[in-house]
Amino acid sequence: MNKCNPVCHPMVPGFKLMENGDGVRIDNTFYKQIVGNHLYLTVTRLDVIFVESLIKRFMDCPTGLHFQTAQSILRYLKGLVFKEENLGIQHPSSFPLWPGRTPLNRQRANVLFPDTSINQKTIELLDAQEDEYDGILIDPDCLPLSANAFVAALRTSISAWKQKGKKGVWLKILAEQADLVPIAIKEGFSYHHAEPGYAMLTYWIPNGPCMLPSNASHQVGVGGFVINDKKEVLVVKEKQCPCQCSGIWKFPTGFINQSEELFTGAVREVKEETGIDTAFVEVIAFRHAHQAAFEKSDLLFICMLKPQSFEISIDESEIEAAKWMPLDEFLCQPFYQDDCMSKKVIDMCVANYENRFKGLTAHHVLSKLDGNLSYLYYGSNGLEKD
Numbered sequence: 210m211n212k213c214n215p216v217c218h219p220m221v222p223g224f225k226l227m228e229n230g231d232g233v234r235i236d237n238t239f240y241k242q243i244v245g246n247h248l249y250l251t252v253t254r255l256d257v258i259f260v261e262s263l264i265k266r267f268m269d270c271p272t273g274l275h276f277q278t279a280q281s282i283l284r285y286l287k288g289l290v291f292k293e294e295n296l297g298i299q300h301p302s303s304f305p306l307w308p309g310r311t312p313l314n315r316q317r318a319n320v321l322f323p324d325t326s327i328n329q330k331t332i333e334l335l336d337a338q339e340d341e342y343d344g345i346l347i348d349p350d351c352l353p354l355s356a357n358a359f360v361a362a363l364r365t366s367i368s369a370w371k372q373k374g375k376k377g378v379w380l381k382i383l384a385e386q387a388d389l390v391p392i393a394i395k396e397g398f399s400y401h402h403a404e405p406g407y408a409m410l411t412y413w414i415p416n417g418p419c420m421l422p423s424n425a426s427h428q429v430g431v432g433g434f435v436i437n438d439k440k441e442v443l444v445v446k447e448k449q450c451p452c453q454c455s456g457i458w459k460f461p462t463g464f465i466n467q468s469e470e471l472f473t474g475a476v477r478e479v480k481e482e483t484g485i486d487t488a489f490v491e492v493i494a495f496r497h498a499h500q501a502a503f504e505k506s507d508l509l510f511i512c513m514l515k516p517q518s519f520e521i522s523i524d525e526s527e528i529e530a531a532k533w534m535p536l537d538e539f540l541c542q543p544f545y546q547d548d549c550m551s552k553k554v555i556d557m558c559v560a561n562y563e564n565r566f567k568g569l570t571a572h573h574v575l576s577k578l579d580g581n582l583s584y585l586y587y588g589s590n591g592l593e594k595d
Contacts, residue, residue, distance in 0.1 A: 216358050219260040219285040226263050233273040240271040243279045257282050274388040281357040332365045344377040345370055359389055371414050377421040378412040430509045431475040432462040434558040435487055437516050441533035445482055448529045457544045472571055475512035483531045484522030487514035491568030492586050493557050511554055513561050
C-alpha cells in the first residue's frame with residue numbers, strides 16, 4: 210500500500226456494500242487479519258468506525274469488492290498524512306513527527322472528521338481518449354483498483370465530460386475487474402456487449418434518447434456447395450441439428466470466424482467437416498432471416514466451391530457421416546422436395562455448375578473510407594476485367 214493513491218473518504222458516500230454471490234472470493238483468513246488490524250484504529254479514528262462496522266459483516270465469505278473497501282480505509286488514512294493538497298480533510302499540519310513514530314502514530318492523538326464537501330479538482334479524471342463522434346473511450350488498463358476510488362473518479366469524469374459537451378462514454382471492464390461492473394451499473398451505465406475477457410458498458414450524457422450504436426445484430430453463416438465431374442454432391446449428415454433437418458443429407462454449413470472472409474470461411478468449413486480441399490468459385494445467393502439464436506438476425510451465404518481433393522475424412526465431433534452423393538439422389542430427398550427455399554438454392558447451384566447462371570465473385574478493392582483493401586462481391590457481366 211506504500212505506492213497506492215490516497216482517497217478522500219474511507220468509503221464513497223451512498224455506496225452500498227452487500228453480499229455478492231458472483232464476486233471473486235478471497236482468502237477469509239487474510240481478510241480477517243486486515244479487519245482485525247483496523248479495529249485498533251477505531252480507538253482514535255472515529256471517522257472509520259462506520260466503514261469498519263460494515264466490512265466486519267463479510268468476514269466469513271468476503272469477495273474482492275469487500276477487500277477493496279477494506280483497502281480504501283488504508284488509502285484514506287494515507288491521504289490524511291501524506292497528501293499535501295486539500296482532500297477535504299482538516300488536520301493540523303504543524304504537529305511534530307516525533308523520532309521513532311510513524312505517520313499513523315502521529316494522527317492517533319487527534320480525532321478527525323472528514324469534510325463532507327469533496328473538492329472534485331483533487332480527484333483525477335479517468336484515463337480516456339476522445340473518439341471522432343464526441344465520445345469518450347475509457348482506458349481499461351488504468352481503472353482504479355479501489356471501488357471507492359473508481360466511483361469518485363467516475364463521477365468526477367462524467368461531470369467534466371458533460372461540461373465539455375461530450376456524448377457517449379464507452380467503459381471496457383476486464384474480467385479481472387469484474388467487481389467494478391455492478392458499481393458502474395449503479396452509476397447509470399448500461400450493458401452493451403460482452404466478449405471473452407471483458408464486458409463493454411456505455412453511458413449517454415446528453416438528455417434524450419441514446420444515439421450510440423447497438424451491439425452486433427447479425428450472425429453470419431456460410432454453406433459450401435461442392436460438386437465433382439461425376440455430378441456428385443459432397444454431403445454430410447450432422448450429429449446434432451434441428452428436428453426438421455434430422456437425418457437428411459445436406460451440404461456443409463457453419464459460421465464464419467471473426468475477421469474471416471466469406472469464401473475462406475466456406476472453404477474452411479468444408480475442410481473441417483469432410484477433409485475435402487476446395488477452391489472458391491462464386492457466391493450463388495444469400496438468405497436473410499430474423500429472430501434466430503438469442504434473437505439475432507441471420508445471414509447465410511451459399512458459395513459454389515470446386516473440389517481439389519476427393520478422399521473424405523470427417524470431423525467425428527460434429528459429423529455423423531459424409532459422402533459423394535449423385536445429384537439426382539440428393540434432389541430426391543423429401544426435405545428438398547418440400548422446402549421451396551432449399552430447392553431454389555440447389556437449382557441455382559446446378560445452373561452455375563452447368564454455366565447457365567453467374568453468381569458474385571470476390572474482387573480485392575481499395576476503399577478511401579478506411580484506406581484498406583477489402584473484398585467486394587459482384588457479378589462481372591458487362592464489366593471490364595480488373
